[in-house]
Amino acid sequence: MAPVVSTRLSASDHYTAWKARWGINRMGFSIAPGLYAIGAPTPASPVLVSANYILSFDALRSSCVGIDAWILVLDTKGVNVWCAAGKGAFGTEELITRICEAKLDQVVAHHKVIVPQLGAPGVAAHIVRRRTGFSVVYGPVRSRDIPVFLSKNMHADPHMRRVHFTLYDRLALVPMEITGAMSYFLLVAALFFILSGVHVWGYSAQMALVKGKYQLLMLANAFVCGAILGPLLLPFLPGRALSLKGFVLGLASAAGPVPYLYRAGLFGAVESVAWILMVPAASSFMLMNFTGATPYTSLSGVKKEMKYALPVQIGCAGAGVLLWLAARCI
Amino acid sequence: MAGCPMYLKNVTTLTYDRERCSGCGMCATVCPHGVFSIQEKRAVAGERDACMECGACMVNCPESAIFVKAGVGCAAAVITVMLG
Ligand code: SF4
Ligand code: SF4
Numbered sequence: 001m002a003p004v005v006s007t008r009l010s011a012s013d014h015y016t017a018w019k020a021r022w023g024i025n026r027m028g029f030s031i032a033p034g035l036y037a038i039g040a041p042t043p044a045s046p047v048l049v050s051a052n053y054i055l056s057f058d059a060l061r062s063s064c065v066g067i068d069a070w071i072l073v074l075d076t077k078g079v080n081v082w083c084a085a086g087k088g089a090f091g092t093e094e095l096i097t098r099i100c101e102a103k104l105d106q107v108v109a110h111h112k113v114i115v116p117q118l119g120a121p122g123v124a125a126h127i128v129r130r131r132t133g134f135s136v137v138y139g140p141v142r143s144r145d146i147p148v149f150l151s152k153n154m155h156a157d158p159h160m161r162r163v164h165f166t167l168y169d170r171l172a173l174v175p176m177e178i179t180g181a182m183s184y185f186l187l188v189a190a191l192f193f194i195l196s197g198v199h200v201w202g203y204s205a206q207m208a209l210v211k212g213k214y215q216l217l218m219l220a221n222a223f224v225c226g227a228i229l230g231p232l233l234l235p236f237l238p239g240r241a242l243s244l245k246g247f248v249l250g251l252a253s254a255a256g257p258v259p260y261l262y263r264a265g266l267f268g269a270v271e272s273v274a275w276i277l278m279v280p281a282a283s284s285f286m287l288m289n290f291t292g293a294t295p296y297t298s299l300s301g302v303k304k305e306m307k308y309a310l311p312v313q314i315g316c317a318g319a320g321v322l323l324w325l326a327a328r329c330i
Numbered sequence: 331m332a333g334c335p336m337y338l339k340n341v342t343t344l345t346y347d348r349e350r351c352s353g354c355g356m357c358a359t360v361c362p363h364g365v366f367s368i369q370e371k372r373a374v375a376g377e378r379d380a381c382m383e384c385g386a387c388m389v390n391c392p393e394s395a396i397f398v399k400a401g402v403g404c405a406a407a408v409i410t411v412m413l414g
Contacts, residue, residue, distance in 0.1 A: 086384065086402050120360035120386035121400065138359050163362035165334040235335040242405075292404030296334035296363065298383040299401030299408075300341040306405055 002035040002107075007065045013058055020055050021172065023179040029054040030078030035102040039068035043109040046150060048139070049095065049116065051076040051084050056143075063143040067150065072113065074098055082295070085122035092124045099132045114139040114154065117161060163295045170231045173293050177227040181286060185223050189216055198328040214266050217257065222279045225249045226286025231293075242297070243309030246287025250280030271327040278320035281313045288313075333363065333380075342381040343399035348372055350395035357387035357396060 009017075020029055030052045038061055039045075047070045050060050057073060074094045076084035084090035099105075099113065115123055117138045125136035140149050140160035149156050192215040197208030230237070230246050237245035258275050261267040267275070288309055291297040344365070353371040358364075363380040366373050366387060373395070385400025 085386075086400075117360060117386075118362065120390055121384045122389070124389050125356065126390070126392040141362060158364070161359065161362070162333050162364055240336060240338050288405045292402070292406050294334075294403075296380070296382050297337050297403035298342055298381060299403045300343055300383060300399070301338040302403040302405050302408055304338055304341050306408060 002037040002070065002102075004037045005061055005071070007038055007061050007063075007067075009058055009062050017055055017058065022175045031057055031073065033073045033075040033098065035104070035107065036071040036073060037069075038064050038071060039066070041068045041070050043107065045069050045108065046154075047072055047104065047108060047113045048146070049074065049113050049119070051079065051081045051090055051119075053078050053080040053084075056080045060143045060146070063146050065147075067147060070107065072098055072102060072104070081116050082118040085119045088122050090119045091122035092127050095123055095128055095136075096131050099128075099134055104132075104134065111135060112137050112154075114149075116143070117141050117156075118163075165234075165295055167232065170234060173290075174228055174231055176293070177231055177286075177290065181223065181227050185219065189219050192216070192219060195325070195328065200329055211266075214261055218254070218275045218279060219282075221253050221257065222250060222282035222286075225253050225279070225283035226290075229253075230283065230287040231290055234290075234294075241288075241301075241305035241309065242291055242294075243284045243288040243305050243313070246290075247280045247284035247309075247312070249287070250283025251276070253283070254279035268327050268330075270323050270330065274320045274324035274327060276320075277316040278324070281316035281320065284309060285313045285317075336379060337382070337403075339379050342378055342383060343397075344375065344378055344381045344383070344387075345397045346373065346375045347395045347397075350393045352393050352395075354392060356390045356392065360386040360390050362386070 016029070031054055033052050045068045048060060049072045050057050052073050052075055060071065074090055076089045079087070079089060081090055095115070111134050113134050113136055115136050115138055118141055120138060123136060129135045137154050139146060140156045141163055142160070145156065145160045149160065193208060193212040196211040196215050197204050199207060226246060230249055233249065234245065238248050239245050254276050258267065258272050262269065262272045288305065291302050351372045353368060353373065355368050357366040357373050358368050362384065363382060365377060365381050366375055368374070381398070382403060383398050383400055385398055388396045388398050388400065
């Protein structure tokens with residue numbers, strides 16, 4: 001008998017989702033692969049295929065309120081459908097194995113499995129059919145569209161087949177961007193803070209305390225651009241390459257405070273130029289890395305933008321650091 | 331906003347051989363960016379710049395009419411490979 005699971009998410013399910021979003025304990029989010037039941041499925045009920053990443057599974061079951069269905073969970077090593085399909089873990093062989101292991105032909109009378117559309121890069125529908133007799137019907141991109149998809153006799157409207165990248169989607173990625181970059185940020189911030197006490201006569205902790213906070217302000221500026229504002233404002237930033245978008249954003253965010261700090265006598269001229277170079281470089285690099293989280297950037301495109309962006313980023317950051325250090329010594 | 335922002339122009343490795351196509355419609359079904367559509371019983375590759383090279387169309391084309399150098403567009407992964 002397949003274990004029956006609820007379509008209602010409990011408080012602890014929501015807590016797990018929250019932890020997953022922030023990247024806490026990322027490895028511990030898998031569930032046992034195999035066949036599950038929601039509601040009271042019969043041999044005529046649909047079979048929905050999922051990954052064994054808990055958020056994929058929870059999104060699916062919570063979308064199926066009032067529906068009787070089977071859920072066939074593949075072993076994707078706790079990785080979501082989309083990422084696992086790209087790596088082949090959510091794939092033809094795994095699906096065939098699970099169909100056979102669950103003896104699906106004895107569980108259901110029809111010969112159809114509904115695979116999430118985003119699993120298609122890993123699954124060759126015609127091969128699954130040839131080897132198991134089960135035909136693969138691609139379901140909608142978002143599991144919340146499943147009830148409509150099922151009610152329309154397994155037909156997905158065109159908008160259900162398209163990937164979107166809404167403000168909400170991007171907002172959901174921000175926590176991961178923050179946790180991902182935080183350790184680097186803290187390390188760099190500590191270095192800059194300590195080094196801001198260096199001057200021609202030696203070292204002054206007093207000066208580090210006074211000057212250090214403005215250095216931290218500029219670093220925080222770059223961090224907020226790269227990890228928060230960049231992802232949120234993505235479609236509205238100029239250019240198509242993410243590195244360009246990040247550079248422009250970083251430049252804009254440095255163009256405000258740097259002249260102000262310069263006029264207030266808190267930054268010297270050389271130090272000001274250093275920050276005008278470093279903030280855009282850092283923001284550009286961080287947003288370029290956001291390509292890994294977007295659902296529309298191609299490998300060829302990423303390689304192309306990196307060819308141009310990396311030298312600029314390294315050049316600006318390198319020159320900026322040298323100028324910044326030079327500014328301590330004059 | 332509909333769909334996604336547009337990424338770089340003229341970079342996709344996607345190629346499609348109309349002669350082999352049987353018009354089964356699988357490519358139009360699986361593409362998350364609506365690149366393929368079926369017109370007059372054959373697939374047509376429309377907005378190729380929207381292609382993210384996920385490979386879904388190629389993998390699911392029973393006639394092997396589509397080729398794309400599939401990969402994941404992730405700068406961090408490219409850097410990791412570069413650093414060895
Ligand atoms: S590779 Fe992916 S994005 Fe490109 S055309 Fe094929 S299915 Fe669409
Ligand atoms: S999947 Fe292949 S055969 Fe089917 S319509 Fe597309 S190109 Fe033609």
